[in-house]
Amino acid sequence: MDNLALARTEILQVADAVARDKGIARDEVLEAMEQAIGRAGRAKYGHEHDIRAAIDRRSGDIRLARYRQVVETQDEVENDMAQIALRDAQALDEVLQVGDFITEDLPPIDLGRIAAQTAKQVIVQKVREAEHSRQYEEFKDRVGEVVSGIVKRAEFGNVTVDLVRAEAILRREESLPRESFRNGDRVRAFIFDVREEPRGPQIFLSRAHPQFMALLFRQEVPEIYDGIVEIKSVVRDPGSRAKIAVVSSDSSIDPVGACVGMRGSRVQAVVQELQGEKIDIIPWSSDIATFVVNALAPAEVSKVVMDEEAGRIEVVVPTEQLSLAIGRRGQNVRLASQLTGWHIDILTEEEESRRRQEEFHRRSQLFIEALDVDDVIAHLLVTEGFTCVDEVAYVEMEDLAEIEGFDEEVAQELRFRAQSWLDEQQRQQDVQRKELGVDDDLADMGDFSASMLIQLGEAGVKTMDDLADLASDELMEILGSDALTIEEANDIIIAARAHWFEEEEEASEIEPREEV
Numbered sequence: 103m104d105n106l107a108l109a110r111t112e113i114l115q116v117a118d119a120v121a122r123d124k125g126i127a128r129d130e131v132l133e134a135m136e137q138a139i140g141r142a143g144r145a146k147y148g149h150e151h152d153i154r155a156a157i158d159r160r161s162g163d164i165r166l167a168r169y170r171q172v173v174e175t176q177d178e179v180e181n182d183m184a185q186i187a188l189r190d191a192q193a194l195d196e197v198l199q200v201g202d203f204i205t206e207d208l209p210p211i212d213l214g215r216i217a218a219q220t221a222k223q224v225i226v227q228k229v230r231e232a233e234h235s236r237q238y239e240e241f242k243d244r245v246g247e248v249v250s251g252i253v254k255r256a257e258f259g260n261v262t263v264d265l266v267r268a269e270a271i272l273r274r275e276e277s278l279p280r281e282s283f284r285n286g287d288r289v290r291a292f293i294f295d296v297r298e299e300p301r302g303p304q305i306f307l308s309r310a311h312p313q314f315m316a317l318l319f320r321q322e323v324p325e326i327y328d329g330i331v332e333i334k335s336v337v338r339d340p341g342s343r344a345k346i347a348v349v350s351s352d353s354s355i356d357p358v359g360a361c362v363g364m365r366g367s368r369v370q371a372v373v374q375e376l377q378g379e380k381i382d383i384i385p386w387s388s389d390i391a392t393f394v395v396n397a398l399a400p401a402e403v404s405k406v407v408m409d410e411e412a413g414r415i416e417v418v419v420p421t422e423q424l425s426l427a428i429g430r431r432g433q434n435v436r437l438a439s440q441l442t443g444w445h446i447d448i449l450t451e452e453e454e455s456r457r458r459q460e461e462f463h464r465r466s467q468l469f470i471e472a473l474d475v476d477d478v479i480a481h482l483l484v485t486e487g488f489t490c491v492d493e494v495a496y497v498e499m500e501d502l503a504e505i506e507g508f509d510e511e512v513a514q515e516l517r518f519r520a521q522s523w524l525d526e527q528q529r530q531q532d533v534q535r536k537e538l539g540v541d542d543d544l545a546d547m548g549d550f551s552a553s554m555l556i557q558l559g560e561a562g563v564k565t566m567d568d569l570a571d572l573a574s575d576e577l578m579e580i581l582g583s584d585a586l587t588i589e590e591a592n593d594i595i596i597a598a599r600a601h602w603f604e605e606e607e608e609a610s611e612i613e614p615r616e617e618v
Contacts, residue, residue, distance in 0.1 A: 114162045130232040132157050139164060143208065152184040153208065166208040172200050230302075237268040238303035241296045248317045249307070253287040263289055263307060270305035278309055278341040278377050290375065292317065309376075310340035318375055319346065322368045325360040332357075334386040337440040341379055343429075345397060345437045347386040358383045384441065390415070394446060397438035401427035404451055412584065414445045421450045465489060472523045473516060482507060495520035528552055539564045549594050554581055570598040 117135065121128040139155035143166050147153060152169040173179055176187040191198045198204065251263035251270065259274030261283050272283075272291055283289060291307035292314035308314060316336045325331040331350050338344040348357040361383045362369050369381055382400075387393040391406045394415055405418035419427045427448050428435050439446045449457070462484055469480035472491045486505055488494055494502070494516055502513035531552035535545065538559030543566050545555055561580045563569055569577075574591040586594070 126232045126236050129159075132159065134227075134232070139166065147208070148183065150181055150183040164210065166210065167205045168208055170204045170206075172198050172202045172204065174200050234302040237305075238296065238298050241268060241293065241303065241305050242298075245293050245296055246313065247293050248290060248314065248321070249293055250288060250290045253283045253285055253289055256283050256285065261289070263291070265305070268303070268305055270307045272307040272309065276306070276308035276310050278379070280341065281309075281377050310338065312336040312338050312344075315344055315346065315372065315376065315379075315381070318372045319361060319368075322371050323361050323363070325350070325355060325357075330355055331360050335441050337437050338379070339433055339437060341377055343380045343382070343433055343437065344376075345382045345384055345441045347384045347393070347397070347441055349386040358385055382437075390442065390444065394438065394442050394444060397441045398427055398434065398446075401434065403427075405454070412445075413443075414447065416447045416449060416454075418449050418451055418454045421452060424448065424450050469494070473519045475516070475519075478507075479516075491520050491523055495524055531556060535559060541565050544569060547594070547597065549590075549597070554585065557581055566598050566601060570595065570602065 117128055117131040120126075120131045136155045136157055139157075140153055143153040143155065144151055147168070152171075154167060154169055156165045156167075157163070158165070168183075170184055170186045170191075172188055172191045173185050174188055176189075179185045179187055186204060188198070188200055191202070191204060194204065249265055249270070251265040253261055254264045254269065255262040259277070261272040261277070263270045263272055270291075270293070272289070276291075276294075289309075291309050292311045293305060294308045294311050294313075295304075295306040297304045297306075313336065315338060316333050319333065320326045323331065326333060326348075330352050331348055333346060333348055335347040336344070346361070348361055350357040350360070360368075369383065373379060373381060384393075384396045384399065387396060391408060394406060394417065395403045398417060398419075401419055401423045403417055403419055407416040407418075409415070417427070426434070429437075435446055435448055462481075465484045465488075466477060466480040468491065469475060469483050469488070470477060473480075473494070482505055483494065488497075497517070499510065499513055499517065502508060502516060503510045505513075508516075532545075535552065535555045538556065540555050540559040541564060544550070544558070544564070550558065557580055558564070558569070563572065563580065572580075572595060574588055574595055577591045577595065578586055578588065
């Protein structure tokens with residue numbers, strides 16, 4: 103195409119060949135050719151002319167013409183070569199109206215070497231743009247698929263993969279540790295992102311993504327493909343270890359056994375693809391405690407204590423199981439925590455027993471000092487599940503009297519002492535709050551306990567304006583993250599700022615007096 107003086111059939115043959123080779127529409131190639139020939143025409147006749155080329159889609163004939171647009175008056179004509187006044191246009195053809203075009207056929211042009219090279223560059227650029235558009239449209243909806251390709255280049259750990267109809271990038275951080283590729287190697291990977299960029303669509307692959315392993319199991323396990331076995335959660339330490347939680351909708355099918363396969367054939371196929379990554383297949387359970395115990399496999403668990411509000415769970419294991427439960431560098435407990443979505447604390451039976459004894463002693467001592475009772479009564483209260491003085495002060499009388507060794511008189515006296523102690527604590531804290539200079543307006547909000555008000559005062563938050571100036575995370579930092587949720591902190595800050603808006607409204611309602 104160096105001189106672009108092709109026979110008519112050759113024009114169509116070239117368009118067909120380029121379209122077939124690049125995987126784009128034939129019309130897009132012909133449009134690129136038309137733009138290139140039009141540009142060459144403007145280079146010959148003058149760039150001020152509006153010259154366009156048209157290629158007949160059947161015969162291959164090339165028509166070159168100059169276009170002039172009809173405008174209302176001569177004053178509106180900015181370019182005599184591309185525009186014409188309505189009066190002059192109707193002198194040529196009376197049916198012409200404003201906005202119409204007058205066309206004038208031009209003889210075929212014999213392109214020189216430079217003009218031909220320019221035309222060729224236009225065609226190449228347009229074909230490349232069309233190819234990029236086709237690639238983006240084809241792959242943008244394939245995010246989440248596993249694809250296979252041939253390694254085209256490997257530079258500094260980043261691999262360019264030929265997917266036949268496009269090229270993709272497998273970056274070092276998305277590859278498995280210690281795996282390397284050479285030109286010509288076949289590689290399977292997960293499409294996790296497709297971006298449209300000026301240099302063309304960028305297709306990003308990953309072999310470290312958790313969903314890559316999930317899709318490999320889908321390919322190897324018919325029960326997952328058919329929807330009988332469902333993958334509920336997947337976590338990975340790429341190249342080292344992974345955990346996958348599965349559940350079966352058919353009680354007759356063991357989800358773990360289905361994923362393992364006969365003599366481990368199915369799971370081994372996935373392990374080999376992932377360069378020997380160890381995979382723990384976990385039976386999923388709707389019961390969180392059971393799920394956490396399963397997730398910590400192969401470690402054995404003795405006891406589970408849940409704190410649903412904090413999203414934490416304590417797991418007690420025999421001493422000899424501690425290293426297995428935690429795993430090398432904390433890997434096992436970390437993956438189990440990610441799999442279940444709960445923060446997991448591991449304790450040995452000895453640690454749990456020692457902490458339980460310390461807690462028992464601490465609570466007993468609190469009741470001994472606050473209620474002025476002996477250790478027998480204090481121990482009974484702790485054994486019955488009482489954790490603080492507030493619970494003793496406001497428990498039902500019948501529940502307190504039912505404790506072995508107590509009667510109604512003892513129960514009534516304990517409640518009276520508990521309430522008296524709380525009243526004294528409240529009085530002392532109120533005095534401390536006032537000494538810190540915390541306003542009564544802040545105390546009257548009702549959102550803070552007496553101890554919280556003291557914490558605010560010690561942090562310099564003493565007025566409603568001081569509180570209103572805080573951000574929610576600052577308030578949580580002062581009181582402790584366990585004291586408030588982010589939603590509660592937001593509500594308190596908004597309530598503290600309410601008087602600002604009331605003052606603004608009052609100020610806007612005051613009209614200036616007219617001077618007499």
